[in-house]
Amino acid sequence: MTATLTHTPAEQALIDALDGATGWQAQLREATLTQGLPTRRHELWKWSDLRRAANDVTAPGRMIVTGLDTPISDGARIELDVTASAGASAADAELVIPAGASVTLIERYSAEAAALGNWHLKITLQDGARLDRIILAADKPDSAFIASSEIALAPNARLHQRALDFGGRLSRIETHVTHPGEGAEVDLGGVYLLEGGHHADSTSVVHHTGPGGVTKQLVKGAAAAKGHGVFQGKFIVDRAAQQTDARMTHRAMMLDDRAEIDAKPELEIYADDVQCAHGNALGALDETALFYMRQRGIPAVRARALLIESFLAEPLDAIADETLREDFKVQLRTRLEALS
Amino acid sequence: MLKIDNLHCQVETQDGEEKPILKGLSLDVPAGEVHAIMGPNGSGKSTLSYVLTGRDGYEVTQGSMVFEGEDLSELEPEERAAAGLYLSFQYPVEIPGVPTITFLKEALNAQRTARGEDEVTAPEFMKLIREKAKQLGVSMDMLKRPVNVGFSGGEKKRMEILQALVLEPKFMILDETDSGLDIDALKTVSEGVNALRAPERGMLVITHYQRLLDHITPDVVHIMANGKIVKSGGPELARELEAEGYDKYLGEAA
Ligand SMILES: Nc1ncnc2c1ncn2[C@@H]1O[C@H](COP(=O)(O)OP(=O)(O)OP(=O)(O)O)[C@@H](O)[C@H]1O
Ligand SMILES: [Mg+2]
Numbered sequence: 001m002t003a004t005l006t007h008t009p010a011e012q013a014l015i016d017a018l019d020g021a022t023g024w025q026a027q028l029r030e031a032t033l034t035q036g037l038p039t040r041r042h043e044l045w046k047w048s049d050l051r052r053a054a055n056d057v058t059a060p061g062r063m064i065v066t067g068l069d070t071p072i073s074d075g076a077r078i079e080l081d082v083t084a085s086a087g088a089s090a091a092d093a094e095l096v097i098p099a100g101a102s103v104t105l106i107e108r109y110s111a112e113a114a115a116l117g118n119w120h121l122k123i124t125l126q127d128g129a130r131l132d133r134i135i136l137a138a139d140k141p142d143s144a145f146i147a148s149s150e151i152a153l154a155p156n157a158r159l160h161q162r163a164l165d166f167g168g169r170l171s172r173i174e175t176h177v178t179h180p181g182e183g184a185e186v187d188l189g190g191v192y193l194l195e196g197g198h199h200a201d202s203t204s205v206v207h208h209t210g211p212g213g214v215t216k217q218l219v220k221g222a223a224a225a226k227g228h229g230v231f232q233g234k235f236i237v238d239r240a241a242q243q244t245d246a247r248m249t250h251r252a253m254m255l256d257d258r259a260e261i262d263a264k265p266e267l268e269i270y271a272d273d274v275q276c277a278h279g280n281a282l283g284a285l286d287e288t289a290l291f292y293m294r295q296r297g298i299p300a301v302r303a304r305a306l307l308i309e310s311f312l313a314e315p316l317d318a319i320a321d322e323t324l325r326e327d328f329k330v331q332l333r334t335r336l337e338a339l340s
Numbered sequence: 341m342l343k344i345d346n347l348h349c350q351v352e353t354q355d356g357e358e359k360p361i362l363k364g365l366s367l368d369v370p371a372g373e374v375h376a377i378m379g380p381n382g383s384g385k386s387t388l389s390y391v392l393t394g395r396d397g398y399e400v401t402q403g404s405m406v407f408e409g410e411d412l413s414e415l416e417p418e419e420r421a422a423a424g425l426y427l428s429f430q431y432p433v434e435i436p437g438v439p440t441i442t443f444l445k446e447a448l449n450a451q452r453t454a455r456g457e458d459e460v461t462a463p464e465f466m467k468l469i470r471e472k473a474k475q476l477g478v479s480m481d482m483l484k485r486p487v488n489v490g491f492s493g494g495e496k497k498r499m500e501i502l503q504a505l506v507l508e509p510k511f512m513i514l515d516e517t518d519s520g521l522d523i524d525a526l527k528t529v530s531e532g533v534n535a536l537r538a539p540e541r542g543m544l545v546i547t548h549y550q551r552l553l554d555h556i557t558p559d560v561v562h563i564m565a566n567g568k569i570v571k572s573g574g575p576e577l578a579r580e581l582e583a584e585g586y587d588k589y590l591g592e593a594a
Contacts, residue, residue, distance in 0.1 A: 224572070292429065295418075296421060297394050303418075306446070313437060
C-alpha cells in the first residue's frame with residue numbers, strides 16, 4: 001500500500017536524511033513516510049505537536065554523537081554529547097551493560113535553531129548490572145528534539161535515571177523500560193523548568209513482566225508564563241508480575257496563570273497482588289512563604305528562585321555522583337535566575 | 341521612630357470583596373521604647389503587623405505610616421526589612437527544602453547589600469549564628485533543618501527570636517511571640533528580646549497575656565479594639581485588663 005500522504009517539508013527532509021538507513025533509523029523513516037510526524041491526534045502525542053514544532057525545517061541536517069567509543073566495563077563513565085545541526089537528522093546507538101557491571105552514562109543534548117533531531121538509545125542491562133543514566137537536555141531553545149530509549153533489564157539489574165530538561169520549541173524525553181521483576185529495580189526521575197515559549201515532554205512506559213519488581217518515579221516541573229510542561233507516565237503490570245511495587249509521582253508548579261501543564265499518569269494492571277500508586281499535583285508558588293522570605297530581607301526575585309529551586313531539587317538530590325549533582329543544581333540555579 | 345497616623349487599611353477577602361480592618365489607628369513609638377498592644381481576637385493586631393511590613397493584599401486607604409522619616413507605603417517588603425523592620429510572625433511559615441542556616445545567611449547578606457554594607461563571610465556567619473543559637477538554647481542540628489518544617493509551636497517562636505538576634509533589626513514587631521512557649525522557653529525568649537533592647541531600637545509587642553510583660557516591661561500599653569487604639573497607659577493597664585477583661589472598651593470602639 002502506498003501512502004497518499006502529502007509530506008510537509010520537515011517530513012520530506014527527515015525521509016531524505018534517512019535514505020538508505022537501517023535498523024531503528026529505517027523504522028523512523030518508514031513511520032514518517034507512512035504517517036508523517038506525530039501531531040496531537042496521535043494517542044501518545046496528546047500535548048506535543050511535533051509536526052508543528054518542526055515547521056521551519058526544510059532540509060536534511062546532521063546529528064553528531066561523540067563518546068560512543070568508550071569501552072563499557074565495570075566502573076565505566078560514558079559521556080555522550082548529542083548535537084543536532086539545523087535541519088532534520090537522526091542517530092541511534094546500542095549499549096549493553098555487562099552482567100554485574102556498574103556504569104554511569106551521561107547524555108548532553110544540544111541543537112541548533114531550526115533543528116529536528118531524533119536520538120534513540122537501545123540499552124540492555126544484563127543480570128545484576130547497574131546503570132546510572134543522567135540526561136542534561138539544556139541547550140536547544142529553538143528546535144525540536146526527541147530523545148527516545150528502549151531499556152531492557154535482566155533480573156537483579158538496576159536502572160537509575162535522572163533527566164534535567166529546560167525545554168525547547170519541543171523537547172521530549174521518552175523512556176520505555178521492560179522490567180522483569182526478580183530483583184530488578186527501576187528509578188526514573190526528572191526535572192523540567194520552562195521559560196515562556198518552551199515546551200518539555202516527559203513520557204515513559206515501564207512494563208513489568210515478572211514478579212516482585214520495584215519501580216519508583218518522581219518527576220517535578222515548573223513552568224513560567226507560556227511555558228508548557230507535559231508528563232505522561234504509564235506503568236503496565238502483567239499478570240505474571242505479582243508483588244510489583246510501583247509508585248509514580250508528578251508534581252509541578254505553575255509560576256504564572258498563563259503557564260500550561262498537562263499530566264496523564266496511568267496504571268494498567270493485570271495482576272491482583274500488587275502495590276501500585278500514582279500521584280499528580282499541580283500548584284502555585286506559596287505566596288505566604290514568599291512574603292516571609294521578603295520580610296527577612298530577601299528580594300522577591302531571589303526568594304522566588306530559592307523556593308522554586310527547593311521544590312525542584314528533590315529528584316536531583318538522588319544523583320549519586322556528587323560533582324554531577326552539584327553541576328545539575330548550578331545549571332538549575334542559573335536558569336532560575338535568568339527566568340526571573 | 342515609628343509614627344502611625346489615622347491609618348485605615350482594608351484586606352481583600354476570598355470572594356474578592358474589600359473588608360476594612362484598621363479604622364483610623366494612630367500610634368507613635370519613639371526609639372528606645374517598648375510598646376505593648378493588647379486587644380481582643382479579631383481586633384486587627386496581626387493586620388497592623390502585616391500592613392507595616394508590606395504584605396500583599398493589605399491596602400492602606402487612608403492615613404500614614406512613617407519609619408525614621410520614611411513613608412513605609414512606598415517601600416517593598418524587603419526594603420522595609422533592610423530599613424530595619426522585623427516581624428516575629430504569629431504563625432511562622434514553613435519553607436520546605438531551604439535549610440534555616442542558608443535562609444538566614446541569605447537574609448542577612450541581602451539586607452547588608454541593600455544597605456550598602458559588606459556581606460559577611462561564611463566563617464563570620466557561622467561564628468555569629470553559633471553564638472546566637474547558644475544564647476537561645478537552639479541546637480545547630482535544628483538550624484540545619486528546613487525553615488520551621490516540623491518544628492513545634494514553641495520551637496518556631498524561639499526561632500523567630502533567634503532570627504531577630506542574627507539580623508539585629510532596628511524595630512521589632514512581636515506578634516504573640518509568647519503563645520505556644522512553655523514557662524522556661526518564655527524566659528529564654530524574653531531574655532533574648534531584652535538583650536535587643538537599646539536606646540536606638542523600638543519594639544511593638546502584641547500579646548494577650550501579662551506573663552510576657554512580666555519579663556519584657558513595656559513603657560506604654562495600648563488597647564486595640566475594632567481597628568483602633570482605644571486607650572493607652574502604663575504597664576498597670578495590662579494588669580487591669582488581666583483582671584477586668586475588654587468589656588468596657590468594646591462599647592467605645594463601636
Ligand atoms: N484575608 C482576609 N479576609 C477576610 N477577613 C480577614 C482577612 N484577614 C483578616 N481578616 C479579618 O480581620 C480581622 C482582624 O484580623 P487579625 O488577624 O488582624 O486579628 P488579631 O487582632 O490579630 O486577632 P488574634 O488576637 O486572634 O490574633 C478578623 O476579623 C479577621 O477575620
Ligand atoms: Mg493576630
